[in-house]
Amino acid sequence: MDRYAKQRLFLGREADGALRTKRVAVLGLGALGSVIAPWLARAGVGHLTLIDRDLVEASNLQRQLLYGEADLGRPKAEVAAQRLAEANSTIDLRPVVADLTSGNARELLSGFDLICDGTDNFEARFLINDVAILTGTPWIYAGAIGGEGLVWPLNPPRTPCLRCLLEEPPAGGDVDTCDSAGVLGPAVGVIGSWAALEALKILTGRAPHADLARFDFWEDERQFLSPPRTRCRFCTERITEFLDARWSLKASPLCGLEGVQIRVNPPARLDLDALKTRLELRTRGPWKRAGLMLKGQEGPDEITLFADGRALVHGPMSPERARSWYTEVVGC
Numbered sequence: 001m002d003r004y005a006k007q008r009l010f011l012g013r014e015a016d017g018a019l020r021t022k023r024v025a026v027l028g029l030g031a032l033g034s035v036i037a038p039w040l041a042r043a044g045v046g047h048l049t050l051i052d053r054d055l056v057e058a059s060n061l062q063r064q065l066l067y068g069e070a071d072l073g074r075p076k077a078e079v080a081a082q083r084l085a086e087a088n089s090t091i092d093l094r095p096v097v098a099d100l101t102s103g104n105a106r107e108l109l110s111g112f113d114l115i116c117d118g119t120d121n122f123e124a125r126f127l128i129n130d131v132a133i134l135t136g137t138p139w140i141y142a143g144a145i146g147g148e149g150l151v152w153p154l155n156p157p158r159t160p161c162l163r164c165l166l167e168e169p170p171a172g173g174d175v176d177t178c179d180s181a182g183v184l185g186p187a188v189g190v191i192g193s194w195a196a197l198e199a200l201k202i203l204t205g206r207a208p209h210a211d212l213a214r215f216d217f218w219e220d221e222r223q224f225l226s227p228p229r230t231r232c233r234f235c236t237e238r239i240t241e242f243l244d245a246r247w248s249l250k251a252s253p254l255c256g257l258e259g260v261q262i263r264v265n266p267p268a269r270l271d272l273d274a275l276k277t278r279l280e281l282r283t284r285g286p287w288k289r290a291g292l293m294l295k296g297q298e299g300p301d302e303i304t305l306f307a308d309g310r311a312l313v314h315g316p317m318s319p320e321r322a323r324s325w326y327t328e329v330v331g332c
């Protein structure tokens with residue numbers, strides 16, 4: 001039994017063998033990670049660390065190919081590791097159920113040949129970018145929304161970094177999220193497969209594509225943007241503001257009450273009217289705008305959003321889930 005025969009025929013013995021020695025972190029095991037991680041596992045990448053903070057929910061099953069109905073309520077990282085071990089028992093798999101923050105990003109993402117972004121939020125991507133700048137690790141930005149997506153391999157300082165293009169995460173409420181725009185499963189599937197393909201190039205010593213390529217599969221549009229020509233001070237001077245928590249999204253339990261407080265630093269300027277529309281669509285109930293506040297109900301939780309980006313959640317929601325909710329809805 002030679003499981004890699006077809007791949008070796010294409011890559012050559014040396015490049016194929018190199019994959020067995022590589023260590024890759026896949027951060028986020030939602031729709032993108034569900035495609036990226038299995039391709040890398042089946043290709044025989046020697047070690048995969050699988051990081052995700054969430055549990056499998058019913059609304060994931062439309063596009064997150066690693067999970068089935070029997071997995072509802074289980075940690076995604078653990079289910080993913082189990083599925084991948086079924087596909088390839090010869091590689092080393094390490095599930096990590098954790099929420100990536102400025103406090104643990106360096107520890108969680110160090111010691112890899114490549115970091116694959118399977119997240120849905122900018123906070124995580126700017127943290128990955130900081131770790132990449134600090135440790136010289138290549139990473140692949142991948143994102144999909146609606147019927148479109150983009151893949152951008154980065155390896156600062158040899159290539160520009162994320163901040164060369166986008167100095168800071170977009171203001172909350174300014175960008176579409178899967179929650180506001182929805183997403184088609186096959187579109188994420190193409191983007192995830194493409195990211196995995198670029199990963200195989202990087203891991204076998206071949207240059208990945210350099211353009212910022214964006215495809216809209218639904219509208220049949222393709223854009224190839226040249227990467228930024230000038231380098232930002234963050235990657236040239238190795239300034240890691242996100243790891244240093246000068247920018248952060250923190251969730252902490254409320255003292256003496258069942259609930260969570262979310263704080264963003266620096267303070268945001270949320271468009272509460274746009275968020276009101278988005279939240280009413282999501283929760284199918286009214287949200288009340290009062291001055292610099294927006295208040296409503298999401299399941300059993302009563303949520304208050306403030307224009308400066310703060311949020312108060314009264315109810316059973318955990319701090320980890322509150323951060324997921326916030327990035328899904330507000331989109332930073």
Ligand SMILES: [Zn+2]
Nearest residue numbers: 161164232235
């Ligand atoms: Zn830069």
